[in-house]
Amino acid sequence: MIQAIRNREERGMEMLLKQYGPLMRYILTPLLPDERDREECLQDAALKAWNGIGSFDEGRGSWNAWLTSIVRNTALNRQRAEKRRQAQELPEEAEAPGPTPEEEALRHDRQEMLLKVLEKLPRKERLLFYRKYYYGQSTAQIAAELGSSERSVEGKLYRVRKKLQEMLEGEGYER
């Protein structure tokens, strides 16, 4: 499939939508509650994957992880645009303004710091963190998929947050 996309063959796009449609919808569902939004976003994300196939390097990460980040970013952009549109009453076609260079630099620093402390967490806790903050899954969804109760997931998430807070304070994070 990847080769077919690289060769710009049409069947590559068909395969992408057929094989990875369920994964893309799975990522989109918690981020975009509206089904029409999701379907539009899925098409956008598939197009981005098609256009951006050159940036996919198997040596740097799996296809799954790469596609996941494309789908997630597309959904987040859509989310942000929607919020800004609602706040500023912009026309539907208007693009959301991106972050300033300062904001981007600050975010980059925060990401570096968080990534550093996340590596110190046990795998199970890391997974829980990513489900909540990366995939944007609800406590109910996490509980259903992990076979626990919502209360137990909330408790675990609370402990993960506390742990991260302590570790980040050690790295310079201030309340």
Next chain:
Amino acid sequence: MNAEKETMLQNEADFDAYLHDAVPDQVADDISSAVNPWKQALSEILIGTALSFFTLRFLFLDLILPALGFGLALRGWFRLREQNKAFRTGWILMLVRTAVFLFTLFMDVSIYSVSDWLGGRGDTAVGILTGLLLLAQLFCLRNGLDQVMHEACQDSSWQAVSWLILCYLLILFAGFIRLNGLLALAVIVPFVLCLVRVGKLSEKMDPAGYVIAPKTGRVTAGGVTKCYVAALLLCCAIPFLFLNRFPMDWQKQQEVRSEEAREIHKQLTYMGFPKERLEDLPEEELLACRTAESVMVSSHSWNDLSVDSVAVVLSEKPRIWKVFYFFRLSEDSWHGGTEALEIDPDRQFDAGIVLAEDPHGAVLYRKGEENFSAPITRIRKEQYTSVPLNGMGTAGTTQTSWFAEFSWPRKGENVRGWVSLTVEDPYKMVVFEWENAEYIIQEHYLGGLTFIHQTGRLQFPARSARTARTGGGSYFPEIPFRTMNVSGYFFPRPQTVTVPAETEN
């Protein structure tokens, strides 16, 4: 106070926003592959099925692995039960399988066997049921996976499960014809390979797994696991604590005897029947000895246990003996658990000695001034193959014996008992031959008795003394049991002798 709380909540909200903002843009490979709604459930089903299948009799692994396997499979099927009809049926079958497993575990941990509760062929019936349930479940797995793949618009990939079913059928057949050793291993190997293949296939099927949407309810997979663990612990603890001895029907012993019985008692005493032992016999046993011609006695003892063997010659033509085995335990011995007497009148020389009636007997004890007695709990004939130590090595020999099983009273003095049997033609001529010589035992031979005595409580799973002897369910066959062989030689009066006991261990 409220202000403090508000600040704290604000801090938490700020930190939450911080985490949302600072989360990395790209997820690591291990995380992206693990976040899949069915991955864990499918792994649990596959690993659980594999583990529940193994009966590796080593270091309790035949209990631990299936127990773990059922727990995992139960979780997996529970999670997938809402996805389609096949998975729902699989979940119901899993519940039935678990119930059957817990029942067999309960029985295995107690001194009883499944056949004791369900009749002679109970073991076989449960074995067949277990096999069929798993087979049906594998079909459900295949159909369930097929439906998920279809739902995800992907090509069906259930060939591996089909292979798994085929291998499992082979294993069922091997079990049916009681295949063992290397051949049995040869059948299990492809089954395991198939499981590995299905595991790999499940990775390929990961993209389809995203269509799965586990539902949350009041009962969670964690809750199911907790219930299962509780049931498992109960199924181990209850039989271990409460089903480790036979219930005995203790009755106050009747002292009144008829005139005829008193006369026979006198005659037998004169012939050399130990008087003390005669007191333990009920009237009908005495009356059965009314034609007594002579009495032969031999005594054996071993630490806290002693056995007096008494043969009453009832008739010479045809030759009929009534043989009594009297056994007693010293006062300071342990009274718990179960005891068994293995009676094999034909054991040593296979001389064709016939029992005229089934053995029977009683256990007695004294409490204050009163004597209590109870019939031997169970006397039955059993064919068994002696199992090599810890299930390793080659199979042993097959033999048929009578087993008399009972439990001592929990408290009491002078605990003792007897078993009697009537033997026809006990004087079979036995000839030993060797180079240029021969030695003939022509008289007064009778096959022997093995006393299997439980010496302590520490055993898991709990086994009866008979099971410890016949080898079923034993990891360490002789712990906590001791076997004592009583040889079956009788000598005519007045040559009453004491023969030292032969012990196996």
